[in-house]
Amino acid sequence: MINFRTLTLSVSVTLGAVMALPGMAIADVKNIVLVHGGNVDGSTWRGVYDQLTAEGLKVTVTQLPMTSVEDDVAAVQRSLDVQDGPVLLVGHSYGGVVITEAGIDPGVKGLVYVTAFQPDIGESGGDLLASATSDFTADKLTVTDDGFLLVNDDAFLSLAGNGLSEEDALFLARSQAWANAENLSHKVTSAAWQDKPSWMTVATEDLLISPELQRRMAERAGSTVIEITNGHMLPMTNPDEVAEVIAQAAKAVN
Template identity: 70%
Template sequence: MAAADVHNIVLVHGANVDGTTWRAVYDRLTARDFHVTIAQLPMTSVEDDVVAVQRNLDTQDGPVLLVGNSYGGVVITEAGNDPNVKGLVYVAAFQPDTGESASDLLASVSSAFSPDKLTIFDDGSYLINEDAFVSLVGNGLFAEDALFAARAQAGANTANMAHKIDAAAWRAKPSWAAIATEDHVIAPELQRRMAKRARATVVEIEGGHLLPMANPDEVAELIAQAAEEMN
């Protein structure tokens, strides 16, 4: 590995899944001698999720590259304001601006992912219906992996999608974006638009929404390049 100014990487998963979605990327990055930590989100609120990531940031020795997939992009956009975070990588992720929510972004560009694909419970949490998870979230995965992920879901608070960003960290820090060209949840057009306005360094990857699982080589390479490019 080339000498990197940023050695620490914190990975943040999306909604309704957990940190194991990053395992293949973790393996590739640690093989290149990066120090990699994976946050586990409670998904009870965006505020709680930011606190969970902050715990991981507080344990790092030195500057950090913060990486998010899917809803994890919302979380890193706020958590990334920590002064030790030197850059952000969005992997098939929401990249909201200040005052903007994931729901606002989804409403701006239509996709096949819609509210009727959810089961919402009395406490405000939701799960994605199994068929929709497999076909929309898990497209690009082996069928057995998509089904396992669908049946291993963790509930997420519906209010998380409506959370308005207080201050978008990417406005003050460099960002990178992996665009999933076959994404059925966050439309590729929307991913490109968010990355363009953030002036992010962009890589397009032929894959679905769970790029860290389906395309770990390309995702790990982008993260490694981002870490090595920062001064």
């Protein structure tokens, strides 16, 4: 069972119903596909994976190449193609851009955004970042001559790593995967949340994607909103609570 002492159940549901989180639910949708954020890899989902699989859910973690958004959507599509039934698609951070496009697959029954970008058609992650006050600016990045980027160590520790131990934050910073800088300027061509139910877990202390922006995107999309008090790396800092939201979303879709 989930320990809720660290979970802030500040829940706003745009359709007027309150989403109760009484305990890990047995889901109607059994297949969960998890998509990680930029510059990290699927291992950031390990704690969430462990919780969901312990409840009998089939969990697939997609590894993104991050060479382009199109390549990342294709990687998720491969994961979707091998599922044996309907899917709940989950994205963290930049992964929200990817699931917004990949989620149009008819097998996807709902989407969960974990402190993630939730763009509309014609928007990019960079557009969304620019629309809200944030300390995550271009000077925090190292960009190579061939157009790939990393987040500078100090910025990663302070902006993405708040809530993590210093050791874990430093390891993530030093083990980053190079990501195509153009991924931040990719304009989304489809928005699966327009036709499918969606959830957003807002990290109230996020210093990378501001909580204000997360709430605004979720309100526009009509998403169910659950607020968790911590920083950007919720899959690592609060895996029990994130897994609970995913399990409840899987039970709600059909």
